[in-house]
Amino acid sequence: MKEFFQMVKTWDIILIVLLILLSFLPFGIFTYQQAAQAGNDSTLVAVITVDNQETRRVPLTGNTETEVFDIVVSEHEKNTVEVDHEHIRIKSATCSDQVCVRTGAISKPGETIVCLPHKIVIEIQSTTNEPTDEEIIISS
Amino acid sequence: MTNNQRLVYIALLAAQAVIISLLERAIPFPFAVAPGAKLGLANIITCMALYTLSTKDAGKVVMIRITLATLLGGTISTFMYSGAGALLxxxxxxxxxxxxxxxxxxxxVSVTGAILHNVGQLTIASWIxxxxxxxxxxxxxxFIGILSGIAIGIIANYLLNHVEKLQYYRSLQELNYTR
Known part of the structure; x- marks a missing residue:
């Protein structure tokens, strides 16, 4: 232990603190942005995109049901998504790394579940109530 | 260090790094909190290479490691992630x-390496x-990068101080540097 403290130099500590602050930078920018655009009527929508193309929007605010559906990318690439009240998660996936399943349920704006092998992204966005009509057209 | 010695040493380091990254891939997921996090054990070799070889040769070690580790069980997307992370x-x-x-x-040094590796990977991930x-x-x-980076820094320091050949190469390198 004594050896360890002898080993640490001043710049080590300065660097580590700087890097911690740097890693919170995107988080800070994001909360700042959210605070700027947060309206009263905003509702949360989970947007599911496959290969950069939006395939489905699931409204989360006020949702009281449990729904399970599959996203089929190709024959052997399938992710099962579960929407439980205001949370969404990937229940199972056929991908190699399973990072998306381990991410667990998300419910706050800006949170994402990413399945890189299948190029699936689930992102929670906060929107205002107006464009509901369009959403119905997209999801049908 | 003669030219042959240098070449063998580079190859040796690269081979060790490849084996370490393959072994690490076999360890099933040590951190329950953060999916996708890794220990980054192969960083030990990068640290040692930086301290005992010239910058050009250390870069070669890293490049060989990334390419071989991808060929031995990676995909083109893992190559992009680890490539960007390793470069940064x-x-x-x-x-x-x-x-x-x-x-x-x-x-x-090793904490910087660990965190910048994460930054590089996440940048590519968000781009994709x-x-x-x-x-x-x-x-x-x-956070995990800092913890594992500290541990790896200590390990690499221990190796550099206690393996005789590494000590010798390091002093050679420092001589070259000051000259």
Missing amino acids: SFIGMWGVKKLGPSRISLIG AQTWTVLLYLPVLS
Whole structure:
């Protein structure tokens, strides 16, 4: 232990603190942005995109049901998504790394579940109530 | 160091790094909190290469490691992630090491490497996913990166101080540097 403290130099500590602050930078920018655009009527929508193309929007605010559906990318690439009240998660996936399943349920704006092998992204966005009509057209 | 010795040493380091990264891939997921986090054990070799070889040769070690580890069980997307991470972390480690041994120890170098590796990977991930909210995951990863970076710095320091040949190569390298 004594050896360890002898080993640490001043710049080590300065660097580590700087890097911690740097890693919170995107988080800070994001909360700042959210605070700027947060309206009263905003509702949360989970947007599911496959290969950069939006395939489905699931409204989360006020949702009281449990729904399970599959996203089929190709024959052997399938992710099962579960929407439980205001949370969404990937229940199972056929991908190699399973990072998306381990991410667990998300419910706050800006949170994402990413399945890189299948190029699936689930992102929670906060929107205002107006464009509901369009959403119905997209999801049908 | 003769030219042949240098070549064999580079090859040896690269081979060790490849084996370490393959072994690490076989360990099933040590951190329950952060999916996708890794120990980054192969960083030990990068640290040792930086301290015992010239910058050009250390870069060669890193390049050989990434290419071989991909060929031995990776995909083109893992190659992009680890390539971007390794490139960024190598540049960062090299820059930090330039501060000189009186100001920075191996701990600082390896922590910088670990965190910049995460930054590089997440940047590529957010580029592929086309949403930069992926970067919000950075604090979790860098927290683990700092812990494992400190541990790896200590390990690498121990190796550099106790393996006779490494000590010798390091003193040679420092001689070259000052000359």
